[in-house]
Amino acid sequence: MTNRKLLVLLAAGGSAAMLLGAWGFQHIGGLAPCKMCIWQRYPHGVAVLIGILALLLPGRVLPLLGAVAALTTSAIGFYHSGVEQGWWEGPSTCTSGPIGGLTPEQLMEQIMSAPLVRCDDIPWEFIGLSMATWNGIISLALAGIWLMVARLPEK
16 A cells, blocks of 8 residues: 555545544434534545545645645634633524424424534533544644645655
């Protein structure tokens, strides 16, 4: 296996592991995600798709796009961490959806059955760091791996 393939697998696999971990916390651990938690998942999904393409196609463009995806989720993670710590305000509506066409009874049922998930609460932490902070740190490392791939000589 070439260094390029190994590094692509490590970077894309890291994003896949982050997604699986998030889904595990949600579906097995019962920790419903807030809006910013969901935002952090999209770039990981993109990075996994980029990784699949980068295994098949040569060049530096895909690894650079993988780095952008990892940096995007890292930035969202660090922003979310600041919201959790109270350093700045987050979105005013963390879990809202369209309500058009619902009767008052349906709306009340939807409100009462929805999990209350606030972006400024820390539902889980490890060694003093929240999931959002861990996402920021790990995704920054994944971006570094993507950049290593982009710097490899073309063959």
